[in-house]
Amino acid sequence: MGKETGDGAGWAPAVTKGSKAAVDGAALDAVFAALDTTHLPGVAVGVALDGVPLYRKGFGLASLELPVTLSPTIRMRIGSTTKHFGALAYMLLVEAGLAGLDDPVARHVPEMARAAAGVTMRQLMTHVSGLRCSLELALQLSGPGHPLSTADCMRLMADDDDVNFPAGEEWCYNNGGYVLLSLAIERLSGMRLGDFFRDRLFRPLGMNDTLLRLVDTDYVPNSASLHMVDGKGGYYRQPIGAEIAAEGGIVSTVDDMLRWLAHLRAALAGRPTVGSAETWRRMVEPAVLANGYVTGYGLGLMDTPYRGVRTVHHAGGVMGGSSQMITLPDHGLDIIVMANRAGLDPIDLAARVIDACVPTLGPKLEPHEGVIPTGTYYCPHNGGTFGLARHEGKAIISMGGMGLSLVRTPDGLLRPNVVVFHMGLDVPETAAPPKTLRGVEFGVERELVLLEPDPAADLRSLAGRYVAAASGTTAVVEPDGDGRTGRLVLTGRHGTLRHRLANLAPGLWDAKPLDLPVPIVGGLIAFDSQGFTFNSGRTRRLRFRKVS
Structure with missing residues (x-):
């Protein structure tokens, strides 16, 4: 869900230990100066050196509806930064002999026996399973805001009749893998996931303000609101609808996340409080594809260089917020940045903190300024x-x-x-x-x-009703008068979403949502003799067949 510093493909500078980091409050204030407002949501930031918090600040409002500013003690969503908590929870069950890292998914989630045949739990956690993502399917086919349980999300994957690619052959970020991981942890432990996180991960480290919050529509005290950008200079709320568990459901504070980062660094050095040293070694071990390509992604964590220094990190994105958690183990530098409005870039902000704190960094890869075709x-x-x-x-x-x-x-x-x-x-x-x-x-x-638009493109011959039976979705293609544009109306299991269709090339049409202020969903429609396929960033070739 968002970009990451460093490189998983082997093209960044080699890692060096360099000089000790230092935290200059004035230099960090300059990094966040543009966000220091009293009328907009913003970010909460924490920076620690050798486990000692040295910079803890909030910039902007916790909510546009209340006169409360962000602070290091207010709860905020960390999004997909949650993933390595989920992976660690499963690894504690592996340590206890209740599961194996390479167990078949169907051993713990038998409903997936057909759809996930040959897929392992490790492949779920490292995003190489090839399965289609339940969150992507729910949003793309029904739109946001519809209530779905974790079990509902699992059923979308269990009923699917195809995959994005064979397991282990490619890498594609997949929140649905962590939906299945959540169910496996609950069934193996006999505990609700939030209780397992609390008792086995949070309490041992004194993270008393951190919890698993499955939905945004309940009441959790001391919590910042999330704010989507409406594209017109304003903001709005858009709950995702589906329960969000190990894939991205944790809310935490700056202070608690600095406690976690201190432990993470100690664990990487072989001194964990939670989990074994061997577990933590596996947490940062990147997945390797069948052809030998190293993905750079481990069990919910990435261990990659930034400007020649080692970093261990994972970012997160939610509807109306984002985060970056990053540590520099060789420099003792821990950074957490959490935002409560869309459009901000905590990963870039965290990188600028590193730039300000570490005196001897390697060269930065600058944006390409040469000529480029459009x-x-x-x-x-x-x-x-x-x-x-x-x-x-x-x-x-x-x-x-x-x-x-x-x-x-x-x-x-x-x-x-x-x-x-x-x-x-x-x-x-x-x-x-x-x-x-x-x-x-x-x-x-x-x-x-x-892609070059087809001058003869005409949706009128393609009008009609289509069905993707496995996902329980119907699609209706409605041409405009001359057939040059039109609408695609998708009705999934949980809602309806309308798209505007515009031609990109012969047989290929762009689908953008009509009913959402910003295009958070949409994709490419490829028509053929059987009907069409729907393609987006995390859904490939979802087949719709024409029925009328």
């Missing part, structure tokens, strides 16, 4: 699309509504400086877009095709 490209292998452009003199790639600066890495390829983007692009320094580009993803070359 155009939208399509990857036939996975159905993904992205745009290339220049913005304020810098090369930009746009994906799923996000625009990211591109850097030229030592292998000569352009890519966002983010761990979770594994494709490098061989882009010529020309203004005219070539018909094809060469991409390298997971060590495999991909051909990327320039």
